[in-house]
Amino acid sequence: MNGKDKGKVLEIENLNVYYGAIQALHGISFYVNKGEIVTLIGANGAGKTTTLRTVSGLQRPRPGVVRFLGADITHVKPHQIVKEGIVHVPEGRRIFSALTVKENLEMGAFIRTDKRSIQESMEQVFDHFPRLKERLHQLGGTLSGGEQQMLAIGRALMSKPKLLLLDEPSMGLAPILVEEIFKILQNINAQGVSVLLVEQNALMALSIADRGYVLETGFINIQGPAKELLTNPRVKAAYLGGS
Amino acid sequence: MENRHFWQSEVMNFGWLAGILVVLLALVGMVVSFSQRGFISGVMSEGQLLIFLTVALIGFVAGKKMERQSVLKVALWGGIIGFVAGLSLIVLVLLTGIKPLNLRSMFLNASPQLVKVLTFGKGQGAGFLYLLLLNILSGIFGGLAAVIPGIWGSGLANSALITILIGLLTDIWKTFLPRGVAKFFFANKGFNVTGFLITFFFILAFLLFWSLYGARIKVSYGNVASRQPKKVKITWWVISLVVLLLLPRLVGSYLSEVLDLVGIYIIMGLGLNIVVGFAGLLDLGYVAFFAIGAYTMGVFTSPELGLFHLTFWETLPLSILFAVLAGVLLGIPVLGMRGDYLAIVTMGFGEIIRLLVLSDALKPILGGAQGLVGIARPTVGHIVVKNPPQFYYLILAGIFIAWYVASALKDSKLGRAWMALREDEDVAQAMGINLVSIKLLAFATGAALSGLSGAIFAAKLNSMVPHSFTILISIYVLSLIIVGGVGSLPGVVVGALALIGTPELLREFAEYRMMIYGAVLVGMMLYKPEGLWPEPARRRELHGEEGKSAVTASTAPVQMSEEA
Known part of the structure; x- marks a missing residue:
């Protein structure tokens, strides 16, 4: 499909995750190809966030395998996973509100040491989000909701990830802002960053994704190219607001 | 306010608050215990000062609340607050006098000594008058300090507070002031009257002078500092170092x-x-x-x-x-x-x-x-x-x-x-x-x-x-960090001086240390949550100096409301 590299960035096999005695994920499997945007859609409590947390090492599967660029990272520590090239933008725009935009971005480059290439990354972030440049010395907490989400994504990009995990970037934002942010996500993706996008806003997510998976109470029940899912009657009925 | 009874009006709320507070201070024994030390020798002990300071503080808070009102009305309010507080104390004194009630069996500190302190040792007639009058004046003073605009209001409040601080620490000044100077200002216990007046008015004059010329001095200092920032910085370092090194010789x-x-x-x-x-x-x-x-x-x-x-x-x-x-x-x-x-x-x-x-x-x-x-x-x-x-x-x-x-x-x-x-x-x-x-x-x-x-x-x-x-040590250390400003290094020094140093100097305070700590911590959290010498980032977070307009209601972090 439109010439995307076919190697797998991320491969999830038979992922089972429990919170105490409660099973949140029931043996799900999926993958993300290099250069793809893949979306996990589903309702509240379906296990979307749990999936992302497991990929980034915050949650341990039992059993299950997470492979990144072919290597098993199931038991790698979270901070090392970041160094491998996976970065997680958690739900709810959790930026450092007492730090300026610039300081927030610098925190994002925590694992990197080369000052010049950090500066280059910052310029790239500004190319994607010119608004952040305008607000460079403003406190994170004083940004608008959309700007905070941009900052959260920009901060994640500062670690030069190969795979970006996004948890509900559209949450609580006006539709026009969601559109703007999703367009930028496509630009970021076009520059070679693979994206795993978790969303409740299925329509928006499927409209920019290459492929999608529908997660329902811990099971993946439907999967396929995003275009097909958009026309799938079951998806339409449950997640796209009727016909 | 028209529909409510006078006794339920806002000024009376402040009045009751002041009354309850001063009675509380008297009954826990702070007043008597502090009165062992004089503030102005022969005129006012520290125990009495505590009462008037409390009343002035309530007057100040009340005055702040009605900032737009006329000065006269605020003065009236302050007077009412002082009056209620004074009356409460008088009632307390009268109650201790009723033998069958035996107030002392419940409140150990409702002692004859307390009565003596509250009536200035002048008996019930003149003593009550004295107490009432000084309470009213304190209330008025507090109220006026809050509403008089510009430097006069804040100058009054600040010079009163600084003078009190100087008075409380009399023993320190005595150790290193030349004997003649010390004798001029201080009596055996606390200030003498001239010392008090001179100190108060000198500080007031200084604050007024500073408000007129301070900005100019700051600018010219700033000019020097910006021209030779290194030199100025080094000078400050050397001065502080010399002072720190000489300190034990100076203070004994x-x-x-x-x-x-x-x-x-x-x-x-x-x-x-x-x-x-x-x-x-x-x-x-x-x-x-x-x-x-x-x-x-x-x-x-x-x-x-x-x-x-x-x-x-x-x-x-x-x-x-x-x-x-x-x-x-x-x-x-x-x-x-x-x-x-x-x-x-x-x-x-x-x-x-x-x-x-x-x-x-x-x-x-x-x-x-x-x-x-x-x-x-x-x-x-x-x-x-x-x-x-x-x-x-x-x-x-x-x-x-x-x-x-x-x-x-x-x-x-x-x-x-x-x-x-x-x-x-x-x-x-x-x-x-x-x-x-x-x-x-x-x-x-x-x-x-x-x-x-x-x-x-x-x-x-x-x-x-x-x-x-x-565990008290852990709590002291944590408290001094909070008071100084969490995360701030100079804050630790300020906090330690305030919470550890002050009680050592004011031995009478030591007994009520935890009570004062509690009050100070509650007050800090309400009015100055960032601490006395906060870290810049934390101040920004709690007060949001810049870009307030960009805050959107839904996503703004929890911000402490800060009106004062």
Whole structure:
């Protein structure tokens, strides 16, 4: 499909995750190809966030395998996973509100040491989000909701990830802002960053994704190219607001 | 207000509040206890001052609340508040006079002495009048200070407060002012009348002068400073260093002792500030590391146990080492905890250490309940460090080391990782920060400084008992950090001076220390949550100086409302 590299960035096999005695994920499997945007859609409590947390090492599967660029990272520590090239933008725009935009971005480059290439990354972030440049010395907490989400994504990009995990970037934002942010996500993706996008806003997510998976109470029940899912009657009925 | 009864009106709310407060202060014994010291000799004792200060404070708060009203009305309000407070005290005095009621069986402090203090020793007629009048004046003063615009209002309030502070610390001034000058200003107990008046009006005049010309002076100083920033900075450093070095000579032995104690707490505060202020890990068992540092010093040097015979300097690294080990040991089990859970577990750890040193089983190695004696004194060259001024220099050196460590860490990569940990653990992890190692490093460095402080403490006391290491120490250190400003290094110094130094100087306060701490902490949280000398980032967070317009209601972080 439109010439995307076919190697797998991320491969999830038979992922089972429990919170105490409660099973949140029931043996799900999926993958993300290099250069793809893949979306996990589903309702509240379906296990979307749990999936992302497991990929980034915050949650341990039992059993299950997470492979990144072919290597098993199931038991790698979270901070090392970041160094491998996976970065997680958690739900709810959790930026450092007492730090300026610039300081927030610098925190994002925590694992990197080369000052010049950090500066280059910052310029790239500004190319994607010119608004952040305008607000460079403003406190994170004083940004608008959309700007905070941009900052959260920009901060994640500062670690030069190969795979970006996004948890509900559209949450609580006006539709026009969601559109703007999703367009930028496509630009970021076009520059070679693979994206795993978790969303409740299925329509928006499927409209920019290459492929999608529908997660329902811990099971993946439907999967396929995003275009097909958009026309799938079951998806339409449950997640796209009727016909 | 028209529809409500006068007794329920807002001014009366303030009046009742003032009345309840002053009666409370009288009944817990603070008034009598403070009245042993004079404020203005022969005119007003500190106990009486406490009452009037409270009433003025309530008047001030009330005045602030009705800022737009006319000055006259505010004065009336202040007067009413003072009147109610005065009346409440008069009722209290009358109640103590009723024999069958026997108020004293319930309130131990409702004593004849209290009556004497409240009536200025003038009996019920003139005494009541006096009390009422001064209360009314205090209320009016407080109210006016709040509403008179510009420098006059704030000048009145500030010069009153500064004068009171000077008066409370009379003993200090006496130690280093020339005798003639001291005699002119101060009587045996507190100010004399001329001293009080001159001090008050001099400060008022100075504040007025500063408001007129201060800006200009600041600008010209700023010009000099910007032209030769290095020179100015170095000058300040040299001046502060000289003052710090000469301080014990200036203030004498007793105050050196107080400074020593403050210094020991500063070192501890700088350490706990790393754990709590930088990394955001609420540690209530901090005294444990202090105890470990002190006991290491004791066990390795005390001839009484006869186990080892090391010198102070040989043991000092061991004290720090053992504290660090304990810090890591405590850190490992609490890695997954935050907030209140962490606080409880660390508190338990502190108690465990105290019980261990107290235990009979460990008596042969730790000395048990009797503690240890004959702990080594440090020697520098041929000098044995033993009196307070000598220890002052040792402690000062300790503070410099602790300060250097803390400030270097704060600006380091580790410092930024701690900041991220404090703000959001998950996000910190998502940025590639190894939470395990930075948490352990925070506990370890904090413990190291506490151990250093404990070692000096043990050597200074020469002997020690387990009782010196109660949880109160942890609470004092935490409180001084909060009062100074969480995460701020100068804040630790200010907080230690305020919370540790002041009670030592005002011995009468010591008895009510925890009560005053409580009041101060509540007040701080309400009106100055960022502390007395806050860290810039924290001030920004709590007050949001810039870009207020960009705050959107739905996403703005929780902001303390700050109207004052």
